[in-house]
Amino acid sequence: APSLDADFVWSADVVNSDFRNNTLDISGNVRVTQGPKFIEAQTARARNGQAEKQQWTFEKDVHIRTEEADLKSNLATAAVVNGQIANARIEGSPARFEQVGTDDRQVRGRAGVIEYDFDTGVVKLTNQVWFSNGKDEFRGDVVIYNIRDERVQINPGGSSNRVRGIIRPRQDKASNNTEGGA
Amino acid sequence: MNWRWVSLAAALAAIVIGYGAFVDDGGMPMASHEMPEQPGYYLKDAVILRTREDGTPGVELIARRIQQQLTRPSRAEAITMESVRVNYFGKEDWQWALTADTGLVPPNSRVVQLEGNVELRSLEGNANAYLSTNELAIDTEKNIAYSTRSPVQMRFGQHAMTVKSLRADLTSEKLRLETVNGRFDPTTEQVRRPR
Numbered sequence: 001a002p003s004l005d006a007d008f009v010w011s012a013d014v015v016n017s018d019f020r021n022n023t024l025d026i027s028g029n030v031r032v033t034q035g036p037k038f039i040e041a042q043t044a045r046a047r048n049g050q051a052e053k054q055q056w057t058f059e060k061d062v063h064i065r066t067e068e069a070d071l072k073s074n075l076a077t078a079a080v081v082n083g084q085i086a087n088a089r090i091e092g093s094p095a096r097f098e099q100v101g102t103d104d105r106q107v108r109g110r111a112g113v114i115e116y117d118f119d120t121g122v123v124k125l126t127n128q129v130w131f132s133n134g135k136d137e138f139r140g141d142v143v144i145y146n147i148r149d150e151r152v153q154i155n156p157g158g159s160s161n162r163v164r165g166i167i168r169p170r171q172d173k174a175s176n177n178t179e180g181g182a
Numbered sequence: 183m184n185w186r187w188v189s190l191a192a193a194l195a196a197i198v199i200g201y202g203a204f205v206d207d208g209g210m211p212m213a214s215h216e217m218p219e220q221p222g223y224y225l226k227d228a229v230i231l232r233t234r235e236d237g238t239p240g241v242e243l244i245a246r247r248i249q250q251q252l253t254r255p256s257r258a259e260a261i262t263m264e265s266v267r268v269n270y271f272g273k274e275d276w277q278w279a280l281t282a283d284t285g286l287v288p289p290n291s292r293v294v295q296l297e298g299n300v301e302l303r304s305l306e307g308n309a310n311a312y313l314s315t316n317e318l319a320i321d322t323e324k325n326i327a328y329s330t331r332s333p334v335q336m337r338f339g340q341h342a343m344t345v346k347s348l349r350a351d352l353t354s355e356k357l358r359l360e361t362v363n364g365r366f367d368p369t370t371e372q373v374r375r376p377r
Contacts, residue, residue: 007365007366008365008366009363009364009365009366010363010364010365011362011363011364012362012364013360013361013362014358014359014360014362015343015345015357015358015359015360015362015364016356016357016358016359017338017356017357017358017359018355018356018357019304019306019311019338019355019357020306020355022339024338024341026362046341048339050310050339050340051339051340052340052368054339054340080366082368083340083366083368
């Protein structure tokens, strides 16, 4: 489970601030960290400096990393609630997701939009989705992947487009068959 | 009475007076050179309001003491201030409040140098937006505040920031901060002064 209550700390080369509109325009090596989580980008904008729920928008070389997920894109918005990064929505052409900590296989996905909930560990990929659990591959409109229990749902709400997938035999069985059959 | 000492003292005095007369260019009477530096003027618990052409208030300066210092030998005028507060008026209402322990306007300068517990606070909407530092300079003609040496601590909503250098346009309320380290810090008590 994600570490909570770590300090929300950030740094940047330049900040242009407008006291009137409650906005921070941040640029140059922007880095937000919260415990092991971090968000890096070239620019960012923080709105509602006063409010408990703030929206941070990151652009250019956006890289989000948590204990369980690694996300890369051109654009990302993150909701920060009471100083805790709650969720992030990234867009790219494509945006990329990779599960962290799976040594034996690479769970990855690409899509136009990827939404990631830091608390529940659920990743939702939409818009020309490609997803792989390290062995099988799927294409569809929507893929919902729960990192914690590693469950995948493809086009859960139904879709006009069909799901296309490549299911590969498990590696060890495949090699036994060939030996036996020779 | 030891006359020898008296005559020696007299001789010394003559030399000093002679030298004084020789170097003195202003033709000032000798006595004024020895007198302690005199303030041109000084004001106590002063409130100075500078208005704009249309008569609306522009800047209000409040200080426990304002003193004009005539610097020798050029007799240029410097102004020192104690317990300074400057209120800036925006389009419709008071927009900024600036406080500092001391202020100095060097001779022939339009820049006010503020020092000691300097705090610049927005009086409009964003009440929880202010900065505090040890030194700040204000260009009174361009209405720009800028940090000089010490780091600046800033408060912007729920974020506390330490900034290496700052430039604030007091008219448009736009600030430019460089080398910024921020932290989410919802506590609203005063930001710690930089050491």
